[in-house]
Amino acid sequence: MDDDALMAKLMAAFDDDAAPDQAGDEPRPSEQPFDTQRFLAGLDAIFDAHAAAKAGPYLEQAMIDAENAGDDAGLLTVLNETMGFYRSQGRHKENQWIVQRALELATRMGITGTEAWTTTLINAATAMRAAGQYDQSEDLYKQAQASSERTLAPSDRRLAALHNNLSVLYSETGKTHQAEVELGEALRILESSSPDAETDLDVASTHTNLALTLLAEDKLSAASWHAAKALEIYRNGHLEHSAHYASALAGYAQVRFHQHDYGQAVNLYCQALQVIEECYGKDTDYYRITENNLRQAEHEASEHAPANVSQDVSQDASAGGNGSGTPGAAPAGTPSAAVPSATASHTGTSPICGLKLARECWNAYGKPLIADKYPEYQGRIAAGLVGHGSECYGFDDDLSRDHDFGPRFCLWLTDEDYAAIGERLQADYEALPQSFMGYGPRESTARAQGAG
Template identity: 30%
Template structure:
C-alpha cells in the first residue's frame, strides 16, 4: 500500500465528498492495510480516523479506534518510542474531546515522559504536546495551567520561522485562555483584567495575520475567527463580532460540515446579531463610526436608492478621512469638534459633474432631518453641531479630488489608472505618512464600482520594499541618536530642556519603528500611542513608553559622573528604558531577518539596512514574477484557458524557487527583458510555450515558427550546451532524490507528448526567449555553478522544498516516501 498516495487522496476528498463517504474511504483502507499486513500504514490511518471522529463528534467510534491503535502499536513493540508517543498524543486529544479528561491527562503526562527521554527540548514535537495539553486544562477550568502550557508551546514554535500555522494556532489558544482569565478571575482589578484582555487581543491579531498570510486555508483558521468574535462580544462590539462569527462558520462548514462546533458558533452568531439589533434600536453607540454607519443603514441607503436609483451602484459610501472617529480612536473628549453624524459618498469625475450638487443637497437635508435621533439633543453642543455645511470631512466628493486632498499631492488619474492604481516610487516618498494613514482608515460601507476601493487597497498594500527599508533606517537612526546618544550627552551637560526634547523625539521615533515593522501607516502624532495598541508587532513598547512619560527628571543619576560615550549610565531610569526599547526593536529586526546582530546601539545597523534597500534581491524577484504572471495570464491556448493560469500560488512558488538561485546581475537583465517585451507588446511567456511546441506538437509549431524571433545557429549551439549541462544535473538529482523527482517534470524531450512537456523541452523554450545579454549572463552563471562543483537542479529544488514548508530537499524526500 502506498500510504502517501492514500493520504493525498484522503486530503483531496474534503469539499468534494460527503463526510460519510470520507469515513467509508478510511475504513476500507484500514481493512486493506490489515489484510496486506501493512501494519505501519494501519497505524497512520487509525490516527487519521481518530481525528476524523473527534472533529465530527463520533464519540463511541473514536474511542474504539483509540483502543485499537494502542493495541496494534503494543503488538508491534513500539512502546516508549517517539512514534508511540505521537500516536498517544492523538489518543489524548480524542479522549479530551470525548470528555474522558482523566484518561487524557495520563496520556499527556506519559507523552511528555517519552519525549523527555527521547528528544531534546525545542524539538517541534513539544509544541504539539503543550498546545493540546493546554486545551485539557481549559476543559478542566484551570486556565492558568493552560496558559503555562501555551507559553511553553510558543517558546518552541517561534524557533521555527516556517511553522506559521503552528505559531498562529498557539497564539489563538493562548488568546482564548487569557480571555477566560480576564473575565473569570474575580480577584483581578478592572485595570489588570483589561491588560490581560489586551494581551489576548494582541495574540489574536497576530494569529489572524499569520493564517491570512498563509492564504486562510487552514482548518484552524475558523477557531481564530471565532475567538476574535468572542473577544469582541465580551466588549459589546456586537456588530464586528457578527462578522467574525459568520466567517468562522463558513470556514468550519467548508472543512468539516455543520458539526457541534459549528452549531456553537452559530448560536454565538445569533446572540451577537440579536444584541447588535438591540443596540441599534437603543441608539447606544460605542463610537461615531457605529453611529454614522447606523445612520447610513437606516436612512442613507434608502435615500440614495429612492432619489438616485440609476447611480445607486456607482456611488461608493463609507467613512474615511481625517478625524479620530475614522481611526476608531474617538472618546468623550472627541465630541467637542468635528463629530457630527454623517458619511462620505465618492463619485467618479463624470458622475460628480452630473449629480454632485444635487446629491450634496439631498445629503445635507437628510442629516438635518434625522441627526437628532442619533445624539442627545439636550446637550449644549448639539445645536452647534447642526451646521453640517461647515464640515468638509463628510458629504459628497469626486474620487480624484478626495485622494488628492487626503494625500496632499497632485495625481494624474488617467496615468494612475493605466498603472493599475499604483503610485510611483517618487510619489511614495512625497506623501507624508500620516496622510497615507488617513487614506486607508475608516470603513467603506459599499463600493460596487470598485474604483475608490481599488486605489485604497493599493495604498493599503504599504510602501515599496526599498522605500520601506529607507524609512526604517531613518527612524532607527533618529531613535538611536535621540534616545541612545544625545539624551545622555545633554544630561551630562545639565541641559535638561534639550534632554527632554531628546526623550520626546526618541519616544516618537520608537513608535514610528513599531508602525514601520508592522507595515502600518502611523497616524498624526497625537494618535500614535493609541494606535500602538493595535499593531501586530511591538505593541509592547507602549507600556515602556508610558513608564518613561511619567518618570521624574534623572539629574541625580548624573551627579559626579564623568561622561563616556561608550558607557551606559544604568542609574538613569530613562537610559535603561531606552535600552529595553532597543532590545525589543532589535529582537523584531532579527525575527524579520532585516539584520542579524546582538549590538543594542541600533544606529550600527542603519548602513546595513540602507544597503539592503538599494540592493534587495527579493524585491527584484517579486517584480519579475509579477511581470511574468501578467504575461502568463494573457497566453491564449487553442483549447481554452489552462487551469494553471489561475493558480498564482504554484506559479509564484515555482518561479521564485528558480530565481532565488540566480545572481542579481542576471535577475536585472531578465527583468529588463520582460519590461522591454511589455513596452513592445510582445509576450515572452507565449513565445516560450510556442517554442516548446517544436517538440510537443510539431504540426502546430510549423504554422507559427515564422512568427517567432529568429535564433542564429551559434546561439542555438550555446543554448544546447547549457541544456546538456542542466539535463545532466537533473538526471543526477532524480537518481539521488527519486521521490522529489517524481513530482517534477519528466526529464528528456523524447518523453514529450501533447499533454506532457519535459524539463529539457521547457528549458529549451525558456532559453530561447532570453535576450542576447541575458543568455550570455545565464551561460556564465551555469559555468560558475559547474566550476564550484554544485548542482543547480538541487539548489532550485531545495528552494522549492523550503517554500513548501520542508526544511530541505532531504527533509522533503524523507517525508514523501
C-alpha cells in the same frame, strides 16, 4: 474540485496493481500490499477538495486494506488519521474505540518509547479530551510528555502540539494559568523552529488559543492582540481556506463580543461558519457551537442597536482639518501612528474606507489599551481621525490612497491629562505593530507630520 476529478486522484492513490487473479478471489496480504504514502496522498486529496463526507468511508476502507495486508504500521497510521477526523466531526463515541484499538496495536507492535508511540499518545489524549474524558486525557498527555523527553528534540514541533493540546485541557477544566504557561511554551518552540513565523499556520493557531485563554483571565487587551495576530498570519500566508481559519475567526469574534462590539462579532462568526461549512459541513459540533455563539451575538447586537458607538470618548472626530475644533486637543504628542495587526472584517476582496479602518483600530486596540493601562482616564479622551489624507474627507478609494493612508487613529487629551500621561500614552501607542487588516505600515508625508 468535482467528484470525477477527486475520484481520479483517489484512484491514483490506490491503484489496483495487485488485483486477484480471478473474479471473486479474496485478496491476500502478499497480493495487495498497503501503500501508506498513497493512502495519505488520497486523504490529502479529499481534504484539499473540502469533501469531508468522503473521508469517513475512505478511512474505514483503508483500515480494512491495511489489516488485510498485515501491515501493522500502515494500520496505525490510518488509526491516527481517523482519530483526528472523528474528533473534527464530533464522532466521539466511535473515536473512543479507535483510540483503544490504536493503543493496543502500538503496544502489541512493541513501539513504546519511540516517536510513533509519542505521536499516538498525543492523538489519543486529544481525542479523549474532545470527548470530555478529562481524567483519561490528562493521563495520556502525561505519558506523552514522559515519552517525548526521550524521543523528541527540544525544538520538535510535535512538542509544541503537545503543549498546545494540554493547554486546551487545562482551559476546559478551569486551570487557566496552567493553560497560559503551556501556550507560552508552545509559542516559543514554534517561533524558534519556524522558517517564517509570520506565515506559519501552527503559530497562528497558538496565538488564537492564547487569546482565548487570556480572555478567560480577563486580560482583554492582550487577548485582542493575540487574536488579531493570528488573523494577520493567516492572511500573510494566504491560508484563509484552511479549516483552522474558522477557529481564528471565531476566536476573534469572542474577543470582540467581550469588547461589546456585537456587530463585528456577528460578522466574524458568520465568516467562521462559512469556512466550517466549506471544510467540514454543517452536521458537526464545530458548526453547531459557532452557530449558537452567532445567535448570542445577534441577540446582543439587536439589544444594543442602532450601533456600537464607543461610550468612553467625549467626541468622535472624523472630519478633515487640523483638529482645532476638538475641545482640549493637545497640540503635539497626540498619538496618530499605526495600530496592531489584523481583524477579520477585511478579507482582501473589498476595500475599506479610511474612516472605518480608523474606527476598527480604535475599537480593537485603542479602547482596550486605555481600559487596561489608563482606566481612570476613560471618558476623558476623545478618539477619531483628522488630517490631510483623502480618507479624512471620505473621498478615499483604491485609486486615491496616494498619501497618508493607512491604519491609525488620533486621541485628544485635556492639557492637564496630557501633562500627566501624554508621553507614556504616546510611547504605548507607538509600540503597537504597524499593520492592521492587511493594510500598513502607513507612510506619512512631511505635511502630515506637521511640516509647514
